[in-house]
Amino acid sequence: xxxxxxxxxxxxxxxxxxxxxxxxxxxxxxxxxxxxxxxxxxxxxxxxxxxxxxxxxxxxxxxxxxxxxxxxxxxxxxxxxxxxxxxxxxxxxxxxxxxxxxxxxxxxxxxxxxxxxxxxxxxxxxxxxxxxxxxxxxxxxxxxxxxxxxxxxxxxxxxxxxxxxxxxxxxxxxxxxxxxxxxxxxxxxxxxxxxxxxxxxxxxxxxxxxxxxxxxxxxxxxxxxxxxxxxxxxxxxxxxxxxxxxxxxxxxxxxxxxxxxxxxxxxxxxxxxxxxxxxxxxxxxxxxxxxxxxxxxxxxxxxxxxxxxxxxxxxxxxxxxxxxxxxxxxxxxxxxxxxxxxxxxxxxxxxxxxxxxxxxxxxxxxxxxxxxxxxxxxxxxxxxxxxxxxxxxxxxxxxxx
Amino acid sequence: xxxxxxxxxxxxxxxxxxxxxxxxxxxxxxxxxxxxxxxxxxxxxxxxxxxxxxxxxxxxxxxxxxxxxxxxxxxxxxxxxxxxxxxxxxxxxxxxxxxxxxxxxxxxxxxxxxxxxxxxxxxxxxxxxxxxxxxxxxxxxxxxxxxxxxxxxxxxxxxxxxxxxxxxxxxxxxxxxxxxxxxxxxxxxxxxxxxxxxxxxxxxxxxxxxxxxxxxxxxxxxxxxxxxxxxxxxxxxxxxxxxxxxxxxxxxxxxxxxxxxxxxxxxxxxxxxxxxxxxxxxxxxxxxxxxxxxxxxxxxxxxxxxxxxxxxxxxxxxxxxxxxxxxxxxxxxxxxxxxxxxxxxxxxxxxxxxxxxxxxxxxxxxxxxxxxxxxxxxxxxxxxxxxxxxxxxxxxxxxxx
Numbered sequence: 001x002x003x004x005x006x007x008x009x010x011x012x013x014x015x016x017x018x019x020x021x022x023x024x025x026x027x028x029x030x031x032x033x034x035x036x037x038x039x040x041x042x043x044x045x046x047x048x049x050x051x052x053x054x055x056x057x058x059x060x061x062x063x064x065x066x067x068x069x070x071x072x073x074x075x076x077x078x079x080x081x082x083x084x085x086x087x088x089x090x091x092x093x094x095x096x097x098x099x100x101x102x103x104x105x106x107x108x109x110x111x112x113x114x115x116x117x118x119x120x121x122x123x124x125x126x127x128x129x130x131x132x133x134x135x136x137x138x139x140x141x142x143x144x145x146x147x148x149x150x151x152x153x154x155x156x157x158x159x160x161x162x163x164x165x166x167x168x169x170x171x172x173x174x175x176x177x178x179x180x181x182x183x184x185x186x187x188x189x190x191x192x193x194x195x196x197x198x199x200x201x202x203x204x205x206x207x208x209x210x211x212x213x214x215x216x217x218x219x220x221x222x223x224x225x226x227x228x229x230x231x232x233x234x235x236x237x238x239x240x241x242x243x244x245x246x247x248x249x250x251x252x253x254x255x256x257x258x259x260x261x262x263x264x265x266x267x268x269x270x271x272x273x274x275x276x277x278x279x280x281x282x283x284x285x286x287x288x289x290x291x292x293x294x295x296x297x298x299x300x301x302x303x304x305x306x307x308x309x310x311x312x313x314x315x316x317x318x319x320x321x322x323x324x325x326x327x328x329x330x331x332x333x334x335x336x337x338x339x340x341x342x343x344x345x346x347x348x349x350x351x352x353x354x355x356x357x358x359x360x361x362x363x364x365x366x367x368x369x370x371x372x373x374x375x376x377x378x379x380x381x382x383x384x385x386x387x388x389x390x391x392x393x394x395x396x397x398x399x400x401x
Numbered sequence: 402x403x404x405x406x407x408x409x410x411x412x413x414x415x416x417x418x419x420x421x422x423x424x425x426x427x428x429x430x431x432x433x434x435x436x437x438x439x440x441x442x443x444x445x446x447x448x449x450x451x452x453x454x455x456x457x458x459x460x461x462x463x464x465x466x467x468x469x470x471x472x473x474x475x476x477x478x479x480x481x482x483x484x485x486x487x488x489x490x491x492x493x494x495x496x497x498x499x500x501x502x503x504x505x506x507x508x509x510x511x512x513x514x515x516x517x518x519x520x521x522x523x524x525x526x527x528x529x530x531x532x533x534x535x536x537x538x539x540x541x542x543x544x545x546x547x548x549x550x551x552x553x554x555x556x557x558x559x560x561x562x563x564x565x566x567x568x569x570x571x572x573x574x575x576x577x578x579x580x581x582x583x584x585x586x587x588x589x590x591x592x593x594x595x596x597x598x599x600x601x602x603x604x605x606x607x608x609x610x611x612x613x614x615x616x617x618x619x620x621x622x623x624x625x626x627x628x629x630x631x632x633x634x635x636x637x638x639x640x641x642x643x644x645x646x647x648x649x650x651x652x653x654x655x656x657x658x659x660x661x662x663x664x665x666x667x668x669x670x671x672x673x674x675x676x677x678x679x680x681x682x683x684x685x686x687x688x689x690x691x692x693x694x695x696x697x698x699x700x701x702x703x704x705x706x707x708x709x710x711x712x713x714x715x716x717x718x719x720x721x722x723x724x725x726x727x728x729x730x731x732x733x734x735x736x737x738x739x740x741x742x743x744x745x746x747x748x749x750x751x752x753x754x755x756x757x758x759x760x761x762x763x764x765x766x767x768x769x770x771x772x773x774x775x776x777x778x779x780x781x782x783x784x785x786x787x788x789x790x791x792x793x794x795x796x797x798x799x800x801x802x
Contacts, residue, residue, distance in 0.1 A: 002455065003455065003458050003459060003462060003635075004632070004635035004636060004641070006455060006459050007459070007462060007628070007631060007632045007635050007641055008632040008635070008636060010459070010463075010628060010632075011625070011628035011629050011631070011632040014624065014625055014628055015625045015628075015629065018615055018621050018622075018625060021615050022613055022614060022615045022618075025614035025615060026614060031615070053455060054403060054404065054407060054454060054455060054456050055455050055456050055459050057404050058404060058407050058408065058411070058456050061404060061408060062411075212423055213423060213426035213427060214419055214422050214423045214426060214432070215666075215670060216666055216667070216670045217423075219666070219667045219670050220419050220670050223415065223667070223670065223671050224412070224415055224416045224419060227408070227411060227412035227415055227416075228412050228416065230408060230412070231405070231408045231409040231411075231412040234404070234405035234408050234409070235405060235409060240405070240408055263666070263667050264667050265616075265617055265620070265664070265667075266617070266620045266624070266664050266665050266666070266667050266668045267667045267668055267671055269616060269617045269620050269621050269624065270624050270668055
């Protein structure tokens with residue numbers, strides 16, 4: 001039966017991810033790279049051991065949601081606020097530059113502004129999951145650059161929502177100024193309200209949750225809030241992981257009582273690998289057999305890389321070269337967001353198959369390139385592998401705008 | 402997008418399950434009943450807040466898999482062996498009686514032996530998840546009757562596989578004696594090999610797992626074995642949960658080092674509710690609007706109930722009336738297995754829509770009936786609600802054949 005087949009795939013993905021992760025730990029590389037490569041190898045375009053279905057998509061999502069929830073759990077609002085202006089600049093310029101370079105390049109070579117707008121839009125949104133995992137694995141999630149990346153990713157996602165809405169509605173000609181204003185207010189309002197009120201609501205609920213008779217009620221409450229805010233973010237048009245990150249932050253100050261980071265470790269261990277393996281499985285290696293496609297991929301990937309580095313680098317003006325590089329590279333991975341935008345463009349016949357393939361390749365390549373560079377930027381420093389089980393001190397980080 | 406919709410459903414199911422569970426805890430009823438009723442209310446045949454898709458099926462499966470793994474984790478081979486002969490008798494007679502009564506009744510009223518065989522086959526297989534949860538919630542999972550039910554469920558499942566194969570192949574006329582022998586050897590061999598060798602393999606792996614650099618490697622190893630044996634059982638044609646139960650048993654003696662019951666609590670809290678809510682969502686209340694269908698449902702449900710009670714009761718010959726009743730009622734829930742058999746019959750046009758609906762209703766009704774009766778059979782005794790967090794003593798149970 002189909003369900004038996006899916007269960008077998010879920011097992012294969014999990015086991016292969018753990019083995020690859022272990023191998024990469026032993027050769028002192030981020031395990032996330034091993035998991036991504038396993039995905040490419042097992043994926044539908046290579047061995048075909050992993051298929052494509054809603055089940056794969058939802059496990060990919062849940063993996064990213066749990067990951068960002070755990071990152072949020074480790075992030076206090078104050079820490080993010082301290083880097084707020086910096087994050088706003090990095091997120092905003094990091095959206096503007098890739099959009100403009102993508103738009104200009106594709107409009108020039110294809111002669112179509114609609115096509116240029118879609119490719120530009122597909123090039124903007126950073127997928128922060130990969131970077132968050134690498135920073136966590138390296139044990140540097142509390143450093144100031146990590147905070148800026150996390151904050152900028154939230155800013156980036158709100159901008160990404162608005163750019164997609166503008167391009168999508170603009171090319172179809174049915175987006176009114178009112179629709180756009182509603183989206184903008186919804187996206188910005190969601191982020192601001194949840195970020196500021198979330199922890200107060202959680203605090204207010206502590207007595208009721210403590211009194212509840214349900215098994216492990218704090219864990220159940222945290223999971224419900226995590227799923228609820230993720231789903232709500234998705235309904236608004238934001239990435240679900242932004243809801244998950246904000247949910248985690250809302251619980252970041254409840255930890256002494258509930259010890260959620262330890263309590264949720266098995267959910268993390270179970271679900272997070274699905275995000276990386278299934279993300280990797282979207283790569284189609286055969287795209288690199290045509291010379292002109294390779295050139296197109298190289299051009300778009302290069303522009304995506306350079307656009308993000310320059311945009312985010314400008315946002316980091318005045319800091320050290322190393323900080324500029326870490327934040328710039330940290331914002332490079334596009335992950336699944338670019339692929340989603342491109343598939344909307346493809347389904348509306350605005351972009352063709354080759355351009356679609358190039359965007360998918362760009363999304364994956366930017367995702368694969370970032371982890372080793374980040375790792376190299378931290379090389380020489382004593383690394384401290386992530387272990388949510390062992391709580392780390394909060395007072396070791398040095399946060400500043 | 403579809404994925405956003407599915408994420409919203411997963412949140413709704415989880416939140417509603419926890420609220421209903423809490424409510425039922427407070428009115429001193431098994432929370433599982435609350436979760437099943439929530440499923441009926443939110444299901445596609447009522448409010449429609451829960452749809453039907455592979456995502457729902459896989460979450461339903463994973464919930465049952467995690468549940469049975471945890472039950473297995475609490476079960477030592479010796480405990481099961483001590484009730485082995487009893488469980489064999491209960492499982493075997495508990496298959497034979499419902500099959501014969503179902504076969505005789507439907508052949509008599511419909512005049513078709515093929516139809517009778519399919520309905521008989523749909524009436525045999527106990528779905529032990531519901532009973533396991535009720536027994537665990539009542540804190541009686543180590544009592545001798547609970548052990549017999551768990552052992553009998555394994556026997557029952559192997560027989561169920563063979564009955565389904567015989568009926569399915571027999572009515573299609575393409576099952577050779579060799580195929581049947583292969584199935585029988587596969588099913589029985591899987592159970593015997595995993596039950597006896599599983600814990601030795603786990604013990605042998607302990608040093609490697611302890612040395613591994615992967616985060617929370619014992620948890621990752623346990624989850625991999627659980628998913629792997631569940632998937633393998635599914636590939637052989639057994640219920641995936643039988644693989645999960647045997648996987649749990651294989652780890653039952655590794656616990657002192659790894660504390661898996663506590664470590665996996667959040668996975669349990671997250672996934673198990675999906676099994677009950679999605680199982681409940683299959684109920685179509687509208688079936689009870691036609692008088693003749695109500696009669697058919699009543700007759701088939703009655704035969705399913707009485708057949709299981711008499712068959713399992715005979716297997717318990719010589720024990721106390723209370724033990725006979727607990728084991729008999731514990732084996733009554735049919736859950737999803739009967740529905741799967743019926744849907745095969747429907748897709749081959751061997752049974753009609755009315756009969757299919759009646760089997761679905763029987764599966765659900767037997768599932769809904771058992772928990773309150775079980776609870777009543779334990780009434781008066783001091784209850785001890787399940788808390789995997791707090792490990793219970795192993796030496797309190799009195800096991801005997």
